[in-house]
Structures are given as C-alpha cells and as structure tokens.
Amino acid sequence: MIISSDSINHMEKFYRVNFINSLTGFKSASLIGTINPNGHTNLAVFNSVIHVGANPPLMGFLMRPVNVPRHTYHNIKANGYFTINHINSNLIKPAHQTSARYPEDVSEFEATGLTVEYTEKILAPYVKESIIKIGLKFVEEFTIKTNETKFIVGEILEVIIPEEIIEKDGIVDLEKAGTVTIRGLDSYHETKLLERMPYAKP
Numbered sequence: 001m002i003i004s005s006d007s008i009n010h011m012e013k014f015y016r017v018n019f020i021n022s023l024t025g026f027k028s029a030s031l032i033g034t035i036n037p038n039g040h041t042n043l044a045v046f047n048s049v050i051h052v053g054a055n056p057p058l059m060g061f062l063m064r065p066v067n068v069p070r071h072t073y074h075n076i077k078a079n080g081y082f083t084i085n086h087i088n089s090n091l092i093k094p095a096h097q098t099s100a101r102y103p104e105d106v107s108e109f110e111a112t113g114l115t116v117e118y119t120e121k122i123l124a125p126y127v128k129e130s131i132i133k134i135g136l137k138f139v140e141e142f143t144i145k146t147n148e149t150k151f152i153v154g155e156i157l158e159v160i161i162p163e164e165i166i167e168k169d170g171i172v173d174l175e176k177a178g179t180v181t182i183r184g185l186d187s188y189h190e191t192k193l194l195e196r197m198p199y200a201k202p
C-alpha cells in the first residue's frame with residue numbers, strides 16, 4: 001500500500017504518533033540525567049540520541065517543544081551539564097517509567113528506584129546501574145522551526161565504561177553491555193550482531 005501525507009495527517013493522533021515514531025527504525029535507548037539549581041535531580045528516557053562528531057567528541061538529542069515544562073531542557077540550560085546513560089535490559093521498567101510527567105520536585109531516581117552517582121567533572125547525576133555512562137557539557141542548541149523541537153548538542157567530557165567491552169579497534173560491544181534498542185515510544189528490543197564489515201572503498 002502507499003500511504004499519502006494526506007492520510008497521515010488524517011490519522012488518529014496516537015496512531016500517527018506510533019506510526020511515525022516507528023518508521024525511523026530502531027533507535028538508541030538512553031536515560032538523560034540532569035540537576036536543577038535547587039539540587040533536584042531529574043531523569044528521563046530519550047530515543048533520539050545520536051553521534052554528532054568524533055573530533056571533538058559530540059553527541060546530540062532531539063527535545064520536544066519547550067512550551068510546556070521540560071525539566072531536562074531547563075536543567076541543561078541552567079547549569080550546562082547532562083549525562084547519557086545506556087538503558088540495559090534489566091533497566092527497561094524503571095527507564096520507561098521516567099517518561100511519566102512527575103512534578104519538578106519529584107526525582108525520577110527516587111520514583112523509579114534508580115541510584116544517583118556523581119563524578120567530580122560533571123554537574124549532573126549518572127545512573128549507577130547503567131553499564132555505559134557519558135558525561136557531557138552543553139555546547140549548542142538548534143530550533144527546528146517547522147515544529148519547534150530543539151536539537152541539543154553536548155561535548156563528551158568523560159565516559160564511564162567497563163574496559164572489557166571496548167574492542168581492540170575502539171568499537172564498544174553494546175551487546176556485551178546489554179544495551180537495548182527502542183522501536184517507537186514503547187518497545188524495547190535486544191539486538192543480534194549479524195556481521196562487521198570492512199571500510200568500504202570504491
């Protein structure tokens with residue numbers, strides 16, 4: 001079948017959200033940790049984290065429009081730091097629960113039972129239980145004018161990772177870490193490596 005943009009525009013709201021969100025393919029599964037100026041920690045699940053560049057090491061994610069309170073966004077803008085914590089298969093339930101709209105003074109860490117962990121360098125909480133953790137400094141934001149979403153870019157200041165899951169050539173063995181992948185807004189999947197390919201030349 002061919003689904004036209006007109007049909008998409010006429011889809012029931014939640015059907016359309018599910019349809020479009022799963023069309024992009026499997027996505028990264030992250031918990032973004034932040035803290036507000038009053039010291040309240042915040043944690044939220046994101047499926048839009050991508051690699052932006054390796055030199056300098058940059059990562060970014062897409063933020064929904066900030067015309068309603070978005071604690072992650074406001075905390076990042078207030079203190080300039082955030083953490084990205086991979087979601088492992090044993091963390092799916094608490095990770096998903098962080099998407100609930102808790103009031104600002106309720107920490108998703110406490111609400112879900114996940115544990116806060118800090119390092120000296122990053123003014124934002126890590127998820128202790130997560131196997132791969134990245135500490136970043138906010139560097140830039142871009143507004144997508146068409147729908148008012150924001151692309152947030154951070155520079156990696158440190159990575160907390162078990163040494164044995166980094167392969168000889170630098171590739172991180174995500175399966176060994178138990179990192180999951182996300183479809184749409186509600187499905188968490190394990191992965192299976194099919195093949196590693198050599199650098200392609202013409």
Ligand SMILES: Cc1cc2nc3c(=O)[nH]c(=O)nc-3n(C[C@H](O)[C@H](O)[C@H](O)COP(=O)(O)O)c2cc1C
Nearest residue numbers: 044045046047048062063064070071072099100185
């Ligand atoms: C699987 C999943 C993926 C999500 N990915 C994103 C995302 O990439 N960007 C975003 O702005 N919100 C995303 N959300 C919604 C946020 O988790 C949700 O708005 C959360 O309440 C934000 O928390 P905060 O206000 O504490 O920052 C996602 C939700 C789920 C369930």
